[in-house]
Amino acid sequence: MAITIHFDGQSVAVESGSDRTVLDLAREAGWHIDAKCGGQGFCASCNVLLGEGRYRVFDEEIDVSPEQRREVLSCQAYVRGDDAEIFLPRASVISFDGARIADEMDIPEHTFNPRFTKGYGVAVDVGTTTVVAALIDLETGKVLSRESLYNQQILKADDVVSRISLCSEPGNLETLKELVVDHTLNPLIHKLCTGTGIDKKQIVHLAISGNTVMMHIFFGVSPASIGVIPFKPVSHTFSSTAAELGIDARSDALVETVPAIAGYIGGDITSDLYVSNLSGRLSVLIDIGTNGEMVACLDGQMTACATAAGPAFEGAGLLHGARAASRAIDSIAYNETLDFELTVIGEPSPVGLCGPAIIDFIAEGFRCGLINAMGRYDIEMLKREDRYESICGMHACMLVAPELSATGESITITEGDVAEILKAKAAIYAGLKTLLAELGKTVHDIDHLVLAGGFAKHINLENAICIGLLPDIEIEKYDVIGNGSLAGAALALLDKGTQQDYLDLIEKPEIVTLNQTEHFTNYFQEALAIPNLDESDFLTRGQN
Amino acid sequence: MAKNEALYEAVLKGRRKDVSTIVHESVDAEINVAEILMESMIPAMAEIGDRFSRNEAYVPEMLIAARAMQAGLDILDPLLAEAGHKPIGKVAIGTVKGDLHDIGKNLVAMMLKGAGFDVVDLGVDCDIEKYREAVENGVQVILLSALLTTTMPYMKEVVEALKNSGAKILVGGAPVTQAYADEIGADGYSDDANTAVKSAKDALGIAA
Ligand code: B12
Ligand code: FES
Numbered sequence: 001m002a003i004t005i006h007f008d009g010q011s012v013a014v015e016s017g018s019d020r021t022v023l024d025l026a027r028e029a030g031w032h033i034d035a036k037c038g039g040q041g042f043c044a045s046c047n048v049l050l051g052e053g054r055y056r057v058f059d060e061e062i063d064v065s066p067e068q069r070r071e072v073l074s075c076q077a078y079v080r081g082d083d084a085e086i087f088l089p090r091a092s093v094i095s096f097d098g099a100r101i102a103d104e105m106d107i108p109e110h111t112f113n114p115r116f117t118k119g120y121g122v123a124v125d126v127g128t129t130t131v132v133a134a135l136i137d138l139e140t141g142k143v144l145s146r147e148s149l150y151n152q153q154i155l156k157a158d159d160v161v162s163r164i165s166l167c168s169e170p171g172n173l174e175t176l177k178e179l180v181v182d183h184t185l186n187p188l189i190h191k192l193c194t195g196t197g198i199d200k201k202q203i204v205h206l207a208i209s210g211n212t213v214m215m216h217i218f219f220g221v222s223p224a225s226i227g228v229i230p231f232k233p234v235s236h237t238f239s240s241t242a243a244e245l246g247i248d249a250r251s252d253a254l255v256e257t258v259p260a261i262a263g264y265i266g267g268d269i270t271s272d273l274y275v276s277n278l279s280g281r282l283s284v285l286i287d288i289g290t291n292g293e294m295v296a297c298l299d300g301q302m303t304a305c306a307t308a309a310g311p312a313f314e315g316a317g318l319l320h321g322a323r324a325a326s327r328a329i330d331s332i333a334y335n336e337t338l339d340f341e342l343t344v345i346g347e348p349s350p351v352g353l354c355g356p357a358i359i360d361f362i363a364e365g366f367r368c369g370l371i372n373a374m375g376r377y378d379i380e381m382l383k384r385e386d387r388y389e390s391i392c393g394m395h396a397c398m399l400v401a402p403e404l405s406a407t408g409e410s411i412t413i414t415e416g417d418v419a420e421i422l423k424a425k426a427a428i429y430a431g432l433k434t435l436l437a438e439l440g441k442t443v444h445d446i447d448h449l450v451l452a453g454g455f456a457k458h459i460n461l462e463n464a465i466c467i468g469l470l471p472d473i474e475i476e477k478y479d480v481i482g483n484g485s486l487a488g489a490a491l492a493l494l495d496k497g498t499q500q501d502y503l504d505l506i507e508k509p510e511i512v513t514l515n516q517t518e519h520f521t522n523y524f525q526e527a528l529a530i531p532n533l534d535e536s537d538f539l540t541r542g543q544n
Numbered sequence: 545m546a547k548n549e550a551l552y553e554a555v556l557k558g559r560r561k562d563v564s565t566i567v568h569e570s571v572d573a574e575i576n577v578a579e580i581l582m583e584s585m586i587p588a589m590a591e592i593g594d595r596f597s598r599n600e601a602y603v604p605e606m607l608i609a610a611r612a613m614q615a616g617l618d619i620l621d622p623l624l625a626e627a628g629h630k631p632i633g634k635v636a637i638g639t640v641k642g643d644l645h646d647i648g649k650n651l652v653a654m655m656l657k658g659a660g661f662d663v664v665d666l667g668v669d670c671d672i673e674k675y676r677e678a679v680e681n682g683v684q685v686i687l688l689s690a691l692l693t694t695t696m697p698y699m700k701e702v703v704e705a706l707k708n709s710g711a712k713i714l715v716g717g718a719p720v721t722q723a724y725a726d727e728i729g730a731d732g733y734s735d736d737a738n739t740a741v742k743s744a745k746d747a748l749g750i751a752a
Contacts, residue, residue, distance in 0.1 A: 394599045419602035
């Protein structure tokens with residue numbers, strides 16, 4: 001025997017090495033285990049099944065017999081000895097197939113006056129999860145091609161704060177930088193260039209837009225100060241050359257960031273704000289994502305905050321949550337007969353469900369009485385329609401029967417999952433309400449609400465309003481923009497005046513520290529109910 | 545009066561306004577304040593806590609119930625102090641330096657109050673000195689809360705600084721685990737507000 005790793009019908013043997021975790025061994029075998037917390041042992045996204053062998057897990061030595069596999073956190077498990085059998089469950093392995101990445105962009109009208117008038121430019125949106133790049137001909141201003149990839153840093157940790165924590169250990173900052181530059185951006189540039197027949201050496205300008213932590217790491221600067229009060233970045237802007245950073249382009253190509261507003265309100269939001277063309281007296285921009293950044297603008301006066309919704313909308317922390325990629329359920333419709341009509345990305349049989357689908361699920365459930373205002377199921381209804389399951393002591397609704405799923409197990413939504421989503425949506429809605437309260441306004445005063453971020457394109461707005469994630473205002477007041485961060489980076493290449501506009505723009509918003517406001521906690525608690533305990537907020541859509 | 549069913553239900557369901565109204569009425573009717581608290585409100589919080597342990601209630605419901613409980617306590621607290629109500633122990637709770645999340649911490653504080661502890665709330669962004677001061681003021685258990693992976697390591701510093709102070713130290717918050725608590729040498733850990741009460745009682749050797 002040797003150390004053998006099994007996944008999806010395949011088996012790969014790897015060398016032992018008692019100093020390496022099972023998670024690392026699986027990577028060596030070619031499978032990327034999801035390590036949302038960066039291998040710190042508290043997210044349980046990295047679960048694997050240990051077969052016959054001797055192991056050390058946390059500080060305990062364990063023997064596993066062939067009949068009794070043990071489920072453990074792979075980031076905390078080591079193989080002792082030379083023989084082991086390790087089985088990877090599908091839910092723990094990141095698939096890079098068919099990821100749905102927001103790469104469409106609408107570049108608003110602008111003057112064409114690039115800083116470099118010859119050669120090519122690359123606009124890049126560096127997201128925590130995905131990176132999108134566009135190749136632009138600087139002579140004509142044309143966008144020639146767009147490509148996207150997962151930010152390879154997700155192999156190390158999922159959210160920005162976990163990446164900040166990683167950077168506190170020596171060597172990790174460099175590793176994370178390599179993952180985003182050498183293993184993400186360079187392959188993207190390669191694809192852009194081979195697809196268009198352009199020589200990399202003709203790339204003379206790169207504009208990078210992304211959250212503040214991503215920008216620090218990209219430029220090799222420690223983001224540690226953003227991790228603790230007062231969350232200050234080392235710098236709001238960075239610039240360097242391709243050669244310095246190891247980017248495949250002409251060695252002296254200029255690499256510049258879109259300036260950041262604050263530690264948790266980055267250049268991606270500056271870009272969104274610039275391209276979103278906020279109109280009306282009171283307008284708001286919201287990025288519905290892990291950080292939940294938002295900016296409100298009243299007659300030119302701006303306030304901004306980050307609401308820290310967490311990654312639940314990306315499927316993290318949910319029993320059968322999945323990223324918006326191949327085999328993820330992405331929409332759900334039903335009524336009290338609980339005959340679920342599902343759509344799945346790519347392949348027909350699903351592995352789990354992504355954010356937009358769980359919003360649909362809660363909204364439809366609330367409408368038909370399956371889910372009450374506290375996010376609890378009508379157990380009778382579940383049992384009557386043969387949808388009831390009990391998982392780890394939690395009531396759950398079976399969405400997909402075992403024989404119809406790709407995992408061979410049923411796909412379910414537990415009451416705990418619903419509670420996770422309620423926390424995330426409460427953070428966003430409470431952030432919005434607080435921001436407006438600081439301006440002396442309420443959600444009903446909003447004239448224009450722009451939604452940014454990859455997630456926004458795919459949610460059903462009526463459903464998002466129904467669960468109380470978004471305010472109950474006329475649908476015409478909503479606007480959903482494509483990848484504003486990418487468009488903002490492109491503008492920086494196309495018009496040299498933009499950079500100064502950005503520098504002026506980042507001075508405008510007054511940052512609201514939510515926990516120091518009088519109302520946030522109260523609004524958050526009210527928003528934990530569906531749609532909200534403050535019924536006056538949801539008069540048109542709040543009835544079930 | 546024994547248990548006031550309406551008040552019990554109002555706390556359980558998180559109906560804040562009803563709680564205020566009923567508590568006011570009861571006070572006006574000169575019902576013993578300790579009785580209002582002990583017979584109706586605390587059992588409601590205990591019930592919510594038990595349901596939480598049985599996975600029959602989740603954080604949103606607990607927070608909403610705690611908010612209603614607080615509305616009642618706001619009225620009762622000064623009256624209880626007057627009546628010389630005796631706590632079962634004195635504890636202090638605070639979110640560690642660098643961190644400002646306090647919703648979970650406040651919920652733990654509420655459950656501890658509900659269980660009869662005198663709870664000193666140290667607020668957020670607490671450095672070692674703040675905790676030390678609390679110990680000097682007679683606190684028997686210190687509870688540390690952290691919600692950020694970047695601030696969690698500070699718990700270790702606090703534990704080291706205060707390990708010979710005589711006070712027990714309990715840790716908690718979303719990223720904290722039992723394994724981490726053991727590693728830094730904390731006296732206890734729990735992953736929710738309900739079991740936090742049990743840990744605090746265990747630390748002081750009070751029967752559950
Ligand atoms: C509300 C919230 C906020 C509020 C906090 C308001 C307040 N007054 O506390 C605000 C918006 C201010 C905030 C800010 C930040 N937040 Co925040 N926040 C959250 C959120 C949405 C909920 C946390 C919460 O209150 N949960 C409910 C309570 C009841 O649960 P709990 O705290 O875990 O407590 C329970 C147990 O842990 C336990 N417990 C707690 N303490 C203790 C102590 C002891 C001794 C014991 C025994 C038990 C115990 O009992 C409690 C009850 O069961 C989470 C995401 C999520 N969906 O969970 C992010 C989250 C915690 N925040 C996060 C971050 C990063 C931040 C920011 C630093 C950055 C940002 N993205 O905005 C900022 C700071 C910026 C700034 N300048 O303000 C991250 C942390 C990630 C990480 N890896 O560490 C999270 C996970 C979201 C995310 N993934 O991005 N946040
Ligand atoms: S628990 Fe292993 S990566 Fe999070």
